[in-house]
Amino acid sequence: MDMLEQIARLKGMAEMLDFDANDKKDKFLLAMLEALEEMAATVNEIDVDLAELTEEVDEIDHDLGLLEDDVTDLVEDLFGDDECECGCGCSPDCDCGCQDGEECTCGDDCCCGCDCDAIVNCPECGCEIDLDTEEIDFENEPSLVCPGCGAELSFEFDEEE
Secondary structure (H helix, E strand, C coil): CCHHHHHHHHHHHHHHCCCCCCCHHHHHHHHHHHHHHHHHHHHHHHHHHHHHHHHHHHHHHHHHHHHHHHHHHHHHHHHCCCCCCCCCCCCCCCCCCHHHCCCCCCCCCCCCCCCCCEEEECCCCCCEEEECCCCCCCCCCCEEECCCCCCEEECCCCCCC
């Protein structure tokens, strides 16, 4: 039973009680019933409006999702992917070989000018670690800690590198 039905039921009960319109207490109760009826009608209208707005927002959300997909497709068609498939950060027109399925040879002397870093595997657990050359202390013995197992990894570099 919704609010309007409940208010109508209360009004029917009030009529059966034969309220006196001249009695202050009865006038007060009748006025309260009228106010309740108006509030219930207002709440009912708000519920209907909210349902309509929710439906419209859902439609807009769906349309926006389609538009985002279209824009993404258009950007990829116009500009292509902005990174190569190996994840080294170089552009698709880089000639390091990673676009042809070969291993990336960018290293520190990246052919495309990007800030590529090497990826090493921990000999203990096999975890892939991004080797950020800017974080390695080349003056002392270069090392880092594996985030997977905590093993300390040391590196040796030739003077030419």
